[in-house]
Amino acid sequence: MTTLSLRHDGPGTATVPGPRRRVTGLVLALVALLAVLVLSVMIGSTTIAPSVVWDALFHPSADIDQFAIRDYRLPRTIVGLVVGAALGVAGALIQALTRNPLADPGILGLHAGASFAVTVAVGLLGVRDIAGYMWFAFAGALIVTLMVLALGATRQGQSPTVMVLAGVCVGAVLRGAGSALELTNPDAFDAMRSWNAGSIVGRPLDLVWPILPFLAVALILAVAVAGPLNAMAMGDDLAVAQGVRLARTRVLAIIALTLLVGGATAIAGPIGFAGLMVPHVARWIVGPHQRWIFAYSVVLAPILLLASDILGRIIMHPSEIPVGIVTAFVGAPVLIALVRRKKASGL
Amino acid sequence: MDFGRRVLVLRHRRISVRLERRSVVVCAVLALAAAGMAVLALMTGSYQLSPGQVVSALTGGETGLVHDIVVEWRLPRVAAALVFGAALGVSGAVFQSMLRNPLADPGIIGFSQGSYTGALIVILVVNGTYMQLVGGALLGGMATAVAVYVLAHRGGVQGFRLIVVGIGLSAMLDSLNTWLILQADLEVAMAAAAWGAGSLNGVSWDQVVLGGACITVLLLLAGMLSRPMRQLELGDDAAASQGVRASPVRLGLIVVGVALTATVTAASGPIAFISLLAPQIARRLTRTAGITLAPAAFVGALLCLAADYIAQHIAPTPLPVGIITIMLGGGYLGWLLFTEARK
Numbered sequence: 001m002t003t004l005s006l007r008h009d010g011p012g013t014a015t016v017p018g019p020r021r022r023v024t025g026l027v028l029a030l031v032a033l034l035a036v037l038v039l040s041v042m043i044g045s046t047t048i049a050p051s052v053v054w055d056a057l058f059h060p061s062a063d064i065d066q067f068a069i070r071d072y073r074l075p076r077t078i079v080g081l082v083v084g085a086a087l088g089v090a091g092a093l094i095q096a097l098t099r100n101p102l103a104d105p106g107i108l109g110l111h112a113g114a115s116f117a118v119t120v121a122v123g124l125l126g127v128r129d130i131a132g133y134m135w136f137a138f139a140g141a142l143i144v145t146l147m148v149l150a151l152g153a154t155r156q157g158q159s160p161t162v163m164v165l166a167g168v169c170v171g172a173v174l175r176g177a178g179s180a181l182e183l184t185n186p187d188a189f190d191a192m193r194s195w196n197a198g199s200i201v202g203r204p205l206d207l208v209w210p211i212l213p214f215l216a217v218a219l220i221l222a223v224a225v226a227g228p229l230n231a232m233a234m235g236d237d238l239a240v241a242q243g244v245r246l247a248r249t250r251v252l253a254i255i256a257l258t259l260l261v262g263g264a265t266a267i268a269g270p271i272g273f274a275g276l277m278v279p280h281v282a283r284w285i286v287g288p289h290q291r292w293i294f295a296y297s298v299v300l301a302p303i304l305l306l307a308s309d310i311l312g313r314i315i316m317h318p319s320e321i322p323v324g325i326v327t328a329f330v331g332a333p334v335l336i337a338l339v340r341r342k343k344a345s346g347l
Numbered sequence: 348m349d350f351g352r353r354v355l356v357l358r359h360r361r362i363s364v365r366l367e368r369r370s371v372v373v374c375a376v377l378a379l380a381a382a383g384m385a386v387l388a389l390m391t392g393s394y395q396l397s398p399g400q401v402v403s404a405l406t407g408g409e410t411g412l413v414h415d416i417v418v419e420w421r422l423p424r425v426a427a428a429l430v431f432g433a434a435l436g437v438s439g440a441v442f443q444s445m446l447r448n449p450l451a452d453p454g455i456i457g458f459s460q461g462s463y464t465g466a467l468i469v470i471l472v473v474n475g476t477y478m479q480l481v482g483g484a485l486l487g488g489m490a491t492a493v494a495v496y497v498l499a500h501r502g503g504v505q506g507f508r509l510i511v512v513g514i515g516l517s518a519m520l521d522s523l524n525t526w527l528i529l530q531a532d533l534e535v536a537m538a539a540a541a542w543g544a545g546s547l548n549g550v551s552w553d554q555v556v557l558g559g560a561c562i563t564v565l566l567l568l569a570g571m572l573s574r575p576m577r578q579l580e581l582g583d584d585a586a587a588s589q590g591v592r593a594s595p596v597r598l599g600l601i602v603v604g605v606a607l608t609a610t611v612t613a614a615s616g617p618i619a620f621i622s623l624l625a626p627q628i629a630r631r632l633t634r635t636a637g638i639t640l641a642p643a644a645f646v647g648a649l650l651c652l653a654a655d656y657i658a659q660h661i662a663p664t665p666l667p668v669g670i671i672t673i674m675l676g677g678g679y680l681g682w683l684l685f686t687e688a689r690k
Contacts, residue, residue: 273518
């Protein structure tokens, strides 16, 4: 190379919007999130008018619709909001960390790791409290993250497709081992069955509160490593030249990822594909700017998850489709579209 | 031509067969091991038998309880494990050779899930017979194969793109299958779910005979296609220069490979990873450069039988054989990725 080109003609620079457009977009996304939250409380086996929703929140009475809202729809919506936000940021984080556009906590087997650990905790060790089994979920997610990163590493750096295959393989093995445990202890695992399908139905808010501090810590960590991750997107050498400490950034990012995925899985079970497409959409809107990608992911991912959940409620009315099935049908085409792009490995 | 490998040539009028000596020896050893494993599987159970009793029951020397236990109860399962394992091994060998990728397993790229979807629809909609299940599984598998191929095609089919497309489709089909099972009545759903893990528990003589007949025909077809298949591994142009027409051969290979998987899936559900493991183990045992069909069939049969034996006896309650194969396959896959990455 004889000339050093400082011009960067990637699609990023041409379309990076100014701060004002980013803020406007985020405000619009927040409005959309609010609308989806209201719809999620309104729509179900019976549609409840917005005025009743308002009364249920601020003028409680013994009305049957209010009961449905307070005991079923509101917890479901809040769980969707928390789990969605966690999975969205986890997706953005793992894509930045691995520089792999196909990365998703579900595809890479992180959900399977957390689920297997929870299955062991609840089924074999008799841990029934989420404050106990969440530690297993964190450990499971952490171990699989480290395994997949090690397996996906080649001499030339990370190979996106090898990493995806490694994740699929680890996930398949853990799911097989999980079903072996379930089939040998049918009684103990009766409670696990609905949890394993990946759903936000019937999860009381008591499950959310112990996890929330961990998710908050993870978000702070994610924002803290956003700058170094931006620099690392250009390659490790350039990042080091800019003063980024690679090892520290990776460790912090992995801790954040573990808390997000482990926490979300402990609450809702494995919900795949939610973290795959949201960071891509965020990147199209804000350009390659990690902090903004995180901010958009926090807002956009719950929209996707709750919209999928609402879709699952109305599409086969009166029966319901679990949200994990809907997100697979929305997410898998996105995976296929991503791999069909010309530069499948570019991020 | 002599490539330094000892070759046996059998000639009878216009037909001649070239056999590599090492492959023949390996196949013979594998067949012996499978026979020993079969006797062990026929002996073991809540009513223990001696090897002598098993052999005499098989040769018709026993009557009464021992005959019933060996021939009516245990033999269908052992025969199914052998036949289905061989079918899965060959199916995997066909796809790995055609896609030139050691990870091209019908279970990873969605063909097994598609077969399972087809079979599930037949169960839930018409509560069909075994042959209708085979038909449904075949249609589901073929439709998935076509979809994967078309979606992965972009100025040629690149191996890794095909695999990632297959992973995506298999995730969707998995979800569809979960949902289909949720829709069914509890009794049907429970049977379908146990079957979905890949189990030889409910296999009957009818299925073994019918499935075995289908599989025999398919294995013969695969054998006829094996020479052009090996030539296609060199690339379409090189194969064409040797008089192989790529497209019809490839179509034939896809049909045979999917049909083998579908026949097994219709009887036992998707038994994971045997089709991934068998060709690779066979290749290492025979030390051939490419994928060979016959050793893959023998390894598949032995693997499936051994895995089913472990599945039946490792836990207090018998497990589906698919659980054992998924763990074996996963361990192997991890090791493969690990060593490939270190190269």
